Amino acid sequence: MTTIDQPPMRFPWPPVIIISAAAIAIILGTSVPLPWLRGPFAEFLAGVGALIVVGGATLAVLAVTRFRKVGTPVRPTHAAQRLVTDGPFAISRNPIYLGGVTILIGLALVTHNAWFILAGFAAGIAISLIAIRPEERHLDRRFGKAYRDYAKRVRRWF
Template sequence: MSDVTERPNRLPWPPIVYVTAIGVSVLLHVFYPLPWFAQPLSGILVVLGWLMIAAFVALNILAIRAMRRAGTTVRPDRGTDHLVTGGPFAFTRNPLYLAGIMLVLGIGLAFGIAWFLLLALLAAFAVQKLAIEREERHLEARFGATYLDYARRVRRWI
């Protein structure tokens, strides 16, 4: 990346990371299944998993709407034109990435596959290193003190 103000990444890393985490989790479960919780805890976890999947959908819709209202791109490999601080961006600087992790965790809980829990943590780390930290440099270069003030008020994840 030659100019941090131009764009934060060349590749849209977050969706690649989430799809990889889901695929690897499924493969590991097929070839090396891990034990899961017994009833009644497993039943509670299934419900929690489906709630997390629903939250993924809702958070994605709200974040995309907020970005479109602000007139900026949703793509993680494009430069942003406007700093979005409303909607879900008022409580997390990365609602789309938080939603992606909720999806990975939700699938694992809903289907009782322990590998998803480990891979969700690895995916969160990868997204932070490959996307979030680069985007934060991009936003600071583009919006300066305005972004730094926003970053002080709103947490990176939750």
């Protein structure tokens, strides 16, 4: 297997990071709850949070659908077959990860659990270090100038 055919990682860290962050937020929210707003404004924020969750999920689903449509694997344990730069990838180089982190932030508002906000930021940092950097190296090796031009036009997160 040549270098360009090697997948960016051997273990699918991003979903594990997102799920772990959610689990930690739930555990901390029940064992060490942080203060939260009360009353009608809290309920308004819960509605906004629900919209944020739906938006994050929609972004991730659109990105997965786009990957499947062009025939490139979604899983980071497989080498990219095509460089996808349109659809949700025109606004973020990582819309699936952005969707996952957005869902965590929205869940904070829906559940009145501030730990989800902290978990979302921690998950974003962990994904950047553990997943995005290796994926970017992989895409640079595989697609060269086309990827570098895309990276100059589109931000990593948003």
